[in-house]
Amino acid sequence: xxxxxxxxxxxxxxxxxKGIDLxxxxxxxxxxxxPNGSGKSTLASALAGNETFEITEGEVTYMGKDLLDLSPxxxxxxxxxxxxxxxxxIPGVSMVNFLRTAINEHKKYREEEPLSAGxxxxxxxxxxxxxEIDSDLTSRSVNEGFSGxxxxxxxxxxxxxxxxxxxxxxxxxxxxxxxxxxxxxNGVNKLKTKDNATVVITHYQRLLDYIIPDYVHxxxxxxxxxxxxxxxxxxxxxxxxxxxxxxxxxxA
Amino acid sequence: xxxxxxxxxxxxxxxxxxxxxxxxxxASEPGYLSDMRQESIRNFERLGFPKKKDxxxxxxxxxxxxxxxxxxxFAPRNLEFDVQEIFRCDIPTLDTYVLLLLNGFYYSTSGEKxxxxxxxxxxxxxxxxxxxxxDLVEKYLGKYADSVNDPFVALNTAVAQDGIFLxxxxxxxxxxxxxxxxxxxxxxxxxxxxxxxxxxxxxSKAEVIICDHTLSEHLFxxxxxxxxxxxxxxxxxxxxMQNEHNQSVQITNSWIEQQKNSNARHSTITxxxxxxxxxxxxxxxxxxxxxDANGLFLIDKQQHVDNYTIIEHQKPNCVSNQHYKGVLDDAxxxxxxxxxxxxxxxxxxxxxxxxxxxxxxxxxxxxxKPQLEIYxxxxxxSHGATVGQIDENALFYLQTRGxxxxxxxxxxxxxxxxxxxxxxxxxxxxxxVADLVSRRLRGELARCxxxxxxxYD
Ligand SMILES: Nc1ncnc2c1ncn2[C@@H]1O[C@H](COP(=O)(O)OP(=O)(O)O)[C@@H](O)[C@H]1O
Ligand SMILES: [Mg+2]
Numbered sequence: 034x035x036x037x038x039x040x041x042x043x044x045x046x047x048x049x050x051k052g053i054d055l056x057x058x059x060x061x062x063x064x065x066x067x068p069n070g071s072g073k074s075t076l077a078s079a080l081a082g083n084e085t086f087e088i089t090e091g092e093v094t095y096m097g098k099d100l101l102d103l104s105p106x107x108x109x110x111x112x113x114x115x116x117x118x119x120x121x122x123i124p125g126v127s128m129v130n131f132l133r134t135a136i137n138e139h140k141k142y143r144e145e146e147p148l149s150a151g152x153x154x155x156x157x158x159x160x161x162x163x164x165e166i167d168s169d170l171t172s173r174s175v176n177e178g179f180s181g182x183x184x185x186x187x188x189x190x191x192x193x194x195x196x197x198x199x200x201x202x203x204x205x206x207x208x209x210x211x212x213x214x215x216x217x218x219n220g221v222n223k224l225k226t227k228d229n230a231t232v233v234i235t236h237y238q239r240l241l242d243y244i245i246p247d248y249v250h251x252x253x254x255x256x257x258x259x260x261x262x263x264x265x266x267x268x269x270x271x272x273x274x275x276x277x278x279x280x281x282x283x284x285a
Numbered sequence: 286x287x288x289x290x291x292x293x294x295x296x297x298x299x300x301x302x303x304x305x306x307x308x309x310x311x312a313s314e315p316g317y318l319s320d321m322r323q324e325s326i327r328n329f330e331r332l333g334f335p336k337k338k339d340x341x342x343x344x345x346x347x348x349x350x351x352x353x354x355x356x357x358x359f360a361p362r363n364l365e366f367d368v369q370e371i372f373r374c375d376i377p378t379l380d381t382y383v384l385l386l387l388n389g390f391y392y393s394t395s396g397e398k399x400x401x402x403x404x405x406x407x408x409x410x411x412x413x414x415x416x417x418x419x420d421l422v423e424k425y426l427g428k429y430a431d432s433v434n435d436p437f438v439a440l441n442t443a444v445a446q447d448g449i450f451l452x453x454x455x456x457x458x459x460x461x462x463x464x465x466x467x468x469x470x471x472x473x474x475x476x477x478x479x480x481x482x483x484x485x486x487x488x489s490k491a492e493v494i495i496c497d498h499t500l501s502e503h504l505f506x507x508x509x510x511x512x513x514x515x516x517x518x519x520x521x522x523x524x525x526m527q528n529e530h531n532q533s534v535q536i537t538n539s540w541i542e543q544q545k546n547s548n549a550r551h552s553t554i555t556x557x558x559x560x561x562x563x564x565x566x567x568x569x570x571x572x573x574x575x576x577d578a579n580g581l582f583l584i585d586k587q588q589h590v591d592n593y594t595i596i597e598h599q600k601p602n603c604v605s606n607q608h609y610k611g612v613l614d615d616a617x618x619x620x621x622x623x624x625x626x627x628x629x630x631x632x633x634x635x636x637x638x639x640x641x642x643x644x645x646x647x648x649x650x651x652x653x654k655p656q657l658e659i660y661x662x663x664x665x666x667s668h669g670a671t672v673g674q675i676d677e678n679a680l681f682y683l684q685t686r687g688x689x690x691x692x693x694x695x696x697x698x699x700x701x702x703x704x705x706x707x708x709x710x711x712x713x714x715x716x717x718v719a720d721l722v723s724r725r726l727r728g729e730l731a732r733c734x735x736x737x738x739x740x741y742d
Contacts, residue, residue: 081685105684106693114685121682125700134696135686142687174700175682191686 034059034230035100035199040091042072042079049075051255052091057199060227064241064266065234067252068274073234074118076252077203081115082108095199110142112198116188116205118234123175128187131175132157132194139195160193164220181208189220196224201232206240218243238270253277295352296333300326303443306359310446314415317423325432325442332436344620344652345562345591350506350534355476359446361390364470379713381464381494384408388469389479389509390447405454408463411482414450421452425484429512430540430566437564438538441510445480448509453489453519462492462522462711469507469533470500481511485519492711495525499533510538515547517571524709526718527555531586534560545571545600552709554718555582555590556725562591569596569603569631576605580621581705583725585614594623598631598661607638610705612698612726613649623668624656631661638668643675643701698726 035057042050049072057063067073079086080093082105093100100108123131136156137147148156157171164186176184185205192200202221206214221231221244233244241249241263249265250257258277259265269276303326311319334351335342364387382400385392391410399409399417407418415422432439449465469477485491499505515521521541529535535558541549553563567576582590596605611619625636642651655668675697683693702722709715 081681083681104690105681106687106689109685109687117682117685121676121678123676123679123682123697123700125703126683126696130696131683131686134688134692135683138687138689138692195686 034096036094038092040076040079040093041089042075043087043089044075044085048089049086049255050079053252053255053257055250055257057230057232059230061230061248062225062244062246063230063232064244064246064249065232065252066236066238066249066266066269069236071252072255073252074203077115077118077201077232077234080108080201081105081113106138107142109195109197110139114192114195114197114200116185116192116200116202118203118207120176120179120184120188122177122179124177126175128171128173128175129157132171132191135191136194156194160190163193163223164190165216166190182210182213185209185217186213186220189217193220193224198229199232200224200229201234203234204236205233206235206237214240215243238266241266251277293333295348296330299351299440299444300330302357306444310359310444315419315423318415318426321427321432322443325439328433329436329439329443332434332439334436341593341622344618345560345589347534347536347560347562350560351476353474353504353506355474355504355506356471357444357476357478358388358390359444361387361392361447364388379462379464379494379717381462382408382459383464383466384449386447386449386465386467386479388471388475389445389467389477389507391449392468399450404457406457406459407450407452409450410447411450411480412447414452414482418450418452422450422482425512425514426482427512429514429542430510430538435538435564437508437536438510438540441478441480441508441538445478445510448479448481449483450481451483451491451493453485453491455486456488457486458490459492462494462714464494464496467495467497467507467509468500469498469503469505469529471503471505472501474504475506477505477507477509479507479509481509483511483513483521483523485513485515485521487516488518489516490520492522493524494711494714495523497525497527497529497535499529502530502532505529505533505535507533507535508538509536511540513539513541513549515541515543515549515574517544518546519544520548522550522710524552524711524714524718525554526721527553527558527561528721529558529561531559531588533558536562537564539563539565541565541567541576543567543569543571543574543576546573547571548575550577550579550708550710552577552579552705553581553592554705554722555580555584556721558584558588558590560589563593565592565594567594567596567605568599569605570599572600572602574600574603576603577708578605578607578609579705579708580609581611581702581722582619583612583702583722584617584619586617587615588617589619590617591620592622596623596625596636598625598627598634598636598664600628601630601632601634601661603631604635605637607640608705608708609640610702611642611651612645612701613642613651614645616646616648618650620652620654621670622654622656624658625666625668627657627659627661627664627666629660632663634661634664634666636664636666640668640670641701642670642672643698644672645675645698695723695726699723702726
């Protein structure tokens with residue numbers, strides 16, 4: 034589904050990602066772990082098409098297409114979803130208008146009829162219960178005044194509504210209490226099918242008790258320094274990121 | 286002794302115009318009015334047009350527009366035009382009492398020029414009211430706008446021939462809003478100077494919607510004055526929608542005086558215009574008066590909008606809120622200057638002001654200047670101004686949800702304008718304005734071909 038080859042990304046002339054290789058197949062859950070500043074969000078943003086991040090080398094194919102050639106909106110409508118580490122507050126844009134526009138833009142792209150007001154409300158109701166999102170939140174402006182946990186739930190809610198093929202969830206667990214974490218993880222698990230894939234980016238292995246990954250990758254200083262199965266996450270948790278320094282011979 | 290500066294040619298053009306027509310004007314009006322005109326033209330001659338270096342007119346030099354070849358008319362003309370046509374346009378579909386001004390003159394579709402309701406409410410032509418209600422009009426006309434220190438008001442007072450008169454007696458209330466549609470339609474370049482007078486007596490209530498439209502592509506220069514008195518416990522809402530073409534120049538002078546416990550709201554929505562200057566002057570003359578002054582403009586090309594406000598807190602315990610916003614595209618320019626003047630005795634004043642602007646290009650320019658003159662010590666005043674761009678993070682967030690960049694931009698611009706629109710109290714009007722603003726942002730207003738002739742070339 035997703036094939037990343039030797040991806041190099043710079044921000045303001047500074048190289049952040051120094052050659053990433055990653056393959057994700059349908060039905061798989063990948064976890065990307067790593068200390069702060071290692072480039073996890075940079076990878077997620079670059080895949081979603083944020084222009085602040087300059088691709089200097091490498092290629093990314095998604096469903097046989099050159100992903101890097103697509104605009105952010107087309108990537109989204111091709112089924113790539115980014116759950117933001119820091120969801121953006123947009124005062125004045127109502128959640129309802131935002132969600133409805135987003136869904137109908139997806140429909141338009143697939144040359145389908147837009148949802149009627151009734152169909153849209155029904156869909157909202159259905160997906161709301163999945164992430165136990167407060168009804169009141171959907172009557173507000175996008176993320177405006179939402180608590181940290183509400184913002185993260187809202188990301189999963191949008192994911193549920195847009196039904197992506199590839200979801201990249203950037204630290205969706207950070208700042209969540211254990212209940213919220215369970216709800217978010219539960220949402221992700223319920224949305225999982227054999228045809229879609231999820232990349233969860235996380236700093237702690239805590240989330241991986243709830244979302245069981247098939248593969249774990251450790252991103253460190255812009256490189257994937259280790260890949261393995263679930264046990265790698267446990268190992269990391271026990272030994273801490275310092276262990277990587279010795280393992281990879283690099284200075285933190 | 287003061288030295289008089291010699292009036293320049295543009296000023297002379299108008300003083301001699303006045304001399305030429307004064308016999309004819311005076312013949313058909315009460316003496317007090319003629320005296321007021323004589324005095325005003327002398328004031329105008331003394332004041333002249335604001336100079337380039339005048340702090341209050343720094344960003345829009347208006348005199349050259351007055352210098353052009355423009356017809357000034359002192360009586361209405363019979364123009365070929367189909368009233369039904371304008372009703373096809375969007376704005377008048379609201380449920381209102383529609384009053385038309387054609388080039389500044391009352392245009393009656395029924396032959397009736399002054400409507401009197403059973404409850405004593407009167408509205409219609411000011412010219413007609415001067416004749417039919419001499420005492421009532423004399424009591425208020427010219428009492429609120431300053432023709433001693435303001436040259437545009439002075440000129441208007443000297444020559445204005447008609448406009449809208451609205452009178453709401455004590456405890457009465459309009460059952461639906463008054464909608465004044467200013468139509469500019471001519472076969473030559475024209476100068477229009479009309480005068481409105483709205484009186485809401487004690488404990489009365491009124492809503493007024495003013496729509497400014499150009500129907501032909503000629504150069505129009507409007508210098509209008511609206512005097513508004515909001516007596517004790519009364520409430521007045523005025524929403525003005527400006528939608529004129531690129532060749533038009535519009536100066537509006539709005540003067541509001543508020544008594545004890547009164548409530549006034551004034552919103553100016555500029556959808557389109559060539560050069561626009563809106564002066565708003567509010568005097569809070571009684572305790573516990575409340576005033577909201579809002580503005581929103583959406584401009585592009587070479588358009589210019591200047592919003593100038595002065596809110597005078599003369600008495601204690603009054604509240605004023607000013608909220609002005611602008612969206613500027615292409616090489617459009619704008620200015621906002623808002624003055625809050627708190628008198629010495631006006632303790633416990635609350636006066637707030639914000640001015641937020643979005644520049645969509647590098648060439649667009651906005652100047653904003655708050656001015657506080659506070660002579661009381663126990664007050665709450667604040668002001669804040671921003672000039673910024675569309676938030677790139679928000680844009681990207683919307684795009685990652687599949688919303689095309691252009692559509693996302695429109696959503697964000699609309700969101701920016703939204704709080705001024707939601708400040709409009711009347712639901713149907715709010716919807717209508719919301720629709721107009723969103724169509725304006727999409728560049729679709731030209732579809733309402735009647736209103737926006739040649740707006741978009
Ligand atoms: N917009 C940006 N401008 C400048 N530097 C950035 C920007 N985003 C990220 N960086 C830098 O890139 C590096 C990696 O950051 P990030 O991808 O956010 O790491 P992580 O998500 O793993 O904590 C950091 O050194 C950070 O300072
Ligand atoms: Mg991060």
